[in-house]
Amino acid sequence: MTPPFSHPRWRAWPGRAVTLLLVGIVAAGFSGLLAEWQWQAVSDLWQSAYLRQVIWFSVYQATLSTGLSLLLAIPVARALHRHPRFAGRALLLRLTELSLVLPTIVAAFALVAVYGRSGWLNTALGWLGLPFRWNLYGLQGILLAHVFFNAPLAARILLQGLERIPANQWRMAAQLGLTSGPLWRNLEWPALRRVLPGLAVFIFILCFTSFAIVMTLGGGPRATTIEVAIYQSLRYEFDFGRAALLAMVQLLICGALWLVASRQGSTRSLVPGSHEQSGTRRRDARPRDRLLLQLFLAFLALPLLAVVVRGLPGLLGEAGQGQLWWSLARSLSVATIAAFLSCTCGLAILAASQSARQGGRRLMARLLESSGHLTLLVPALVLGTGLFILLRPQLGQTHQGLALVAMINALMALPFVLQVLRGPFATLPPNSLRVADQLNLRGSYRLRFLLLPLLRRPLLLAAAYAAGLSLGDFSVIALFGSPSAPTLPLLLFQQLSAYRIEAASGTAFVMLILLFVVFYILNHWGDRRRHLRAPNRLTTGARVHA
Amino acid sequence: MARLFLLILFTLSASLAWAGPTLTVYTYPSFVSEWGPGPAVKQAFEAQCNCTLNFVALDSSVAILHRLRLEGESSPADVVLGLDASIMADARKTGLLAPHDIDTSSLNLPIEWQDDTFVPYDWGYFAFVYDTQQLSDPPTSLDGLINAPDDLKIIIEDPRTSTPGLGLLLWMRKVYGDQAPAKWQALQKHILTVTKGWSDAYFSLFMNGEAPMVLSYSTSPAYHMAVDKTDRYQAAAFDEGHYLQVEVAARLRNSPHPELARQFLAFMLTPAFQREIPLKNVMYPATDLGDELPDVFNRLIEPARTLYFDPQTVADHRKAWIDEWLNATAQ
Numbered sequence: 001m002t003p004p005f006s007h008p009r010w011r012a013w014p015g016r017a018v019t020l021l022l023v024g025i026v027a028a029g030f031s032g033l034l035a036e037w038q039w040q041a042v043s044d045l046w047q048s049a050y051l052r053q054v055i056w057f058s059v060y061q062a063t064l065s066t067g068l069s070l071l072l073a074i075p076v077a078r079a080l081h082r083h084p085r086f087a088g089r090a091l092l093l094r095l096t097e098l099s100l101v102l103p104t105i106v107a108a109f110a111l112v113a114v115y116g117r118s119g120w121l122n123t124a125l126g127w128l129g130l131p132f133r134w135n136l137y138g139l140q141g142i143l144l145a146h147v148f149f150n151a152p153l154a155a156r157i158l159l160q161g162l163e164r165i166p167a168n169q170w171r172m173a174a175q176l177g178l179t180s181g182p183l184w185r186n187l188e189w190p191a192l193r194r195v196l197p198g199l200a201v202f203i204f205i206l207c208f209t210s211f212a213i214v215m216t217l218g219g220g221p222r223a224t225t226i227e228v229a230i231y232q233s234l235r236y237e238f239d240f241g242r243a244a245l246l247a248m249v250q251l252l253i254c255g256a257l258w259l260v261a262s263r264q265g266s267t268r269s270l271v272p273g274s275h276e277q278s279g280t281r282r283r284d285a286r287p288r289d290r291l292l293l294q295l296f297l298a299f300l301a302l303p304l305l306a307v308v309v310r311g312l313p314g315l316l317g318e319a320g321q322g323q324l325w326w327s328l329a330r331s332l333s334v335a336t337i338a339a340f341l342s343c344t345c346g347l348a349i350l351a352a353s354q355s356a357r358q359g360g361r362r363l364m365a366r367l368l369e370s371s372g373h374l375t376l377l378v379p380a381l382v383l384g385t386g387l388f389i390l391l392r393p394q395l396g397q398t399h400q401g402l403a404l405v406a407m408i409n410a411l412m413a414l415p416f417v418l419q420v421l422r423g424p425f426a427t428l429p430p431n432s433l434r435v436a437d438q439l440n441l442r443g444s445y446r447l448r449f450l451l452l453p454l455l456r457r458p459l460l461l462a463a464a465y466a467a468g469l470s471l472g473d474f475s476v477i478a479l480f481g482s483p484s485a486p487t488l489p490l491l492l493f494q495q496l497s498a499y500r501i502e503a504a505s506g507t508a509f510v511m512l513i514l515l516f517v518v519f520y521i522l523n524h525w526g527d528r529r530r531h532l533r534a535p536n537r538l539t540t541g542a543r544v545h546a
Numbered sequence: 547m548a549r550l551f552l553l554i555l556f557t558l559s560a561s562l563a564w565a566g567p568t569l570t571v572y573t574y575p576s577f578v579s580e581w582g583p584g585p586a587v588k589q590a591f592e593a594q595c596n597c598t599l600n601f602v603a604l605d606s607s608v609a610i611l612h613r614l615r616l617e618g619e620s621s622p623a624d625v626v627l628g629l630d631a632s633i634m635a636d637a638r639k640t641g642l643l644a645p646h647d648i649d650t651s652s653l654n655l656p657i658e659w660q661d662d663t664f665v666p667y668d669w670g671y672f673a674f675v676y677d678t679q680q681l682s683d684p685p686t687s688l689d690g691l692i693n694a695p696d697d698l699k700i701i702i703e704d705p706r707t708s709t710p711g712l713g714l715l716l717w718m719r720k721v722y723g724d725q726a727p728a729k730w731q732a733l734q735k736h737i738l739t740v741t742k743g744w745s746d747a748y749f750s751l752f753m754n755g756e757a758p759m760v761l762s763y764s765t766s767p768a769y770h771m772a773v774d775k776t777d778r779y780q781a782a783a784f785d786e787g788h789y790l791q792v793e794v795a796a797r798l799r800n801s802p803h804p805e806l807a808r809q810f811l812a813f814m815l816t817p818a819f820q821r822e823i824p825l826k827n828v829m830y831p832a833t834d835l836g837d838e839l840p841d842v843f844n845r846l847i848e849p850a851r852t853l854y855f856d857p858q859t860v861a862d863h864r865k866a867w868i869d870e871w872l873n874a875t876a877q
Binding site for chain 1 (some may be wrong): 609616707737741742865868872873
């Protein structure tokens, strides 16, 4: 008897269908806007001083943000690698994972609490009697926030790069008594150099398309990015043509960079995996590394601490309000669906691209995988508004809107899910695969007894990322969600704009806790070794690396 | 599980049905905040309508219009409250609004009001409010502000997202005509930051001492004088005159509760609603409150001239004027 779904087509076609769907949705999103396209709008690009400034500023701030993040991340990654037993290490690593999914609206709130006019920093400066006052608004605020978000991510990826250096090379270096300088030249730099270009492009794209940060901390037309300009055109000017034009400029710039980086093969593993090596303390470890790590930990933890300190009283005041809990329920259901959809689509795409690669169709394989990254480059808002215009007549019910939000969130998370799953998927232990093939384990049985157990950790991690991104989503829900039935980020935004700071603090706190819980549960669940059942014998001896 | 969910859903909708019809009103956030008129208005209206009044706060008054446009015929709103005269014509053009059919003879505005769709519920003048502790000698005209020493900083709102922001744009346009873009460039050095909405500018920045002057309303000091009991914040009277804002509400054509919506619009012009306006929405009431108008309202600046564009002119030029502003201030 053949197992269900065991026809070879089931390997290739679901992924292809997902790709088609993705391209179709992106095209539909654009065409919804292009219906109002006017060619003369293109000339705005060089005629309008405003648009020139917007494009220039987007590039400028993204370049600076990327540079600063990497400059901070390299020494932090080295210090982390030198001190595997640093006291706050586990916390620091958790925070670096969270930084990718920390909702920007919560982060902006947290940063204002610490670095704002009446925040902790200025209060401290006041106590010290220093006349200097830090102003958060404008370019400096945007840079600070982008470094807060991206330096931890970069440090984590670079640390993974360092950990990939084979142990025997370290042993040899130790025997030779290499000091910090030669170690850097001979071991560390060659290892980092392979990840850096892709990482730089990735961070550049994240900063280039940054939205909520620039919106909150920007300070007017002079510090506006393309993504914010798109939002303004869509939400306030109803100028769909301009929005589509700007979206295409963004797609061109980011797409070109991504292509260049992925040609060099350095766009792999840009999302923190969940493995942790515990090595020994390196001989070139210095006390000042420890200081650097402590400062970095404070830089990351202080704003989050501010959310907790400010949030607790707010939460106590709001806990009796049904609205908070209803929003929580809505957020959770949307995130669960989004995570499930995203992981399913991710697996389908990887299976299809692997089967294409084995069939010798490399172009097809690359096409399939790059389609999964489309949503990194096309603003969620463009997709959202385009679809909104196309689907408007059928919309009306809150739950239909939420279902759409879950779907678009799933697509938004797909690039990250693919990043997490691709490595483990490509390096499934060969002997397990051989045994599976000998047993003729195909179709749904292969999925259930081979793939799911082996990919358990990366899958759960990918789900955590997808759920986290969806929990923090603001741009899609702002369109499709009904203002009277908000999710947590929408509720937070409503509270902030109604100046209900106390309530907003409580909501931000709940969001933060929720993220921690989601990551903790999914990580914990992933770590737990399942009781050995027959199929798990396939995995014996194969330790899964995510 | 699904059955349980359906059951809960059913119970919920059943319990809602018991409470009579729900009137959904789209408005801006400060109207429904705890210190705004929303809570008192809700209580007063529900006491007489046998219904539930549901305020839905969108992020600004401009956002109300755009939400309507996006939702079109399927909008769940019955009433929109918080549009202003400068976006009225655009709102009318959506074709989603219905004539108000109420008696507006009790209106008391600085201009003549004839409109069959929009009902004004309050009005005020845009003005720069300053902190007397930081600024003892404020400018007395727009010209004076533009030519003030470089270290005088102001906070303004974005005309694309906020009605005071749009108000300043129109104010500059009314005073300077085609010279407005050049004047904006000259004003640029005084602008500390441009915020998305009035709350950010006023509460988050100005009240925290971020800048000595902020674009707000001539009525703002009334709140501080009456509620905070302080004369610290005052509005600067400008020689060129001040731009007028009239805030309006309207009902939707597709509302399933047309009679209730009409009842709400009429309720807006009764003292029960109007008396919440002066100190909670911090604007002039749209009808004559007589003795009920708080005393502090007699201590506010009286503009030398009322500046005002008719709604159609604003609708015809808004985009061009905003583009001018963007190009003038982005450099």
